[in-house]
Amino acid sequence: MAQAKPSGECRPRGRPQLRSDEETRQIVFDAGRHAFAVDGYAATSTEELARRAGISTKTLYRLFPGKAALFEAMCADRLERLLSAVDLQGSDEVDIETGLRAALLACADLALDPEVVALQRMVLQESAAFPELAANFYSNGISRTVRTLAGWLRVQVKRKRIAIDDAEEVAGMLIGMVASAPQRAAIYGGMPLPSRKQIERRVQTCAALFLDGCRAA
Incomplete structure (x- = not known):
């Protein structure tokens, strides 16, 4: 005669729960x-x-x-996750230089993310045969990053902290200053991506170059 199982034991019933x-x-x-x-x-x-x-x-x-x-x-998913973590520090308590450095650092973190750079390298290699890849990468990545920074710049213009005419054009220039050269070095020259300290130093220099010419009187 088989022994009865203790009452505390129970066998799982039914199919296991599926992933969403x-x-x-x-x-x-x-x-x-x-x-x-x-x-x-x-x-x-x-x-x-x-x-x-x-x-x-x-x-x-x-x-x-x-x-x-x-x-x-x-x-879109990868960039959405990265952009959702971006804090552009637009509050009145943050001075323009601190806020700009934080905004540029967030954009640099996105543009120089190893996975994003790897995807960009692949898109460049495959774009001749699959031009839709480049279009998708541009609309879901590059353009969205520029629009995000441009929105922050418009807020600073309204607060009379800076004086610029075209926020999106300036945002593209700033992101280019911060990220384009390290991206090209990694993609075309096989160089390692910059360290955190190198990115921060580059951001500091770009912020100073911009504000010295565009700080509102």
Whole structure:
């Protein structure tokens, strides 16, 4: 006669709880970032992406209509997460120089993020065959970053802290000063991305160059 199990023990019943679609999407994004950066866009198949994410191709196609849609959603998600962490310090208590340094540092952290730079390198390599990749990366990344900084600059203009005419144009110039040269060195020259101290020093120099010419009287 078999012994009865203690009353405190209970066996799990039914099917195990499944992941939500959002959790699965994040797993696919992680797999996609790695696969695209290492193997390139053209060489990465949807089957390989599904295998890396541990899901079926049917599930992958249910979440994303195709590889291009997955890439676009992946870029948007990554940049959304980075931008959501950006604090541009626009309060009245923060002086213009401190606020500008914080804003430029946030933009530099985004533009010089290793995953973002790896994606940009891949986009440049694949853009001739897949021009939609460059368009998606530009609209979901570069343009959004410029618009975010431009919004902060407009607030400073309203508070009469600086005097500029075109906030978006100036925002693009500032981001270019802070990030373009280190990006090019990493993508084309194989140089390492700058350290945190190097980025902070670059931000400080760019803020001083801008404010010395544009500080409101």
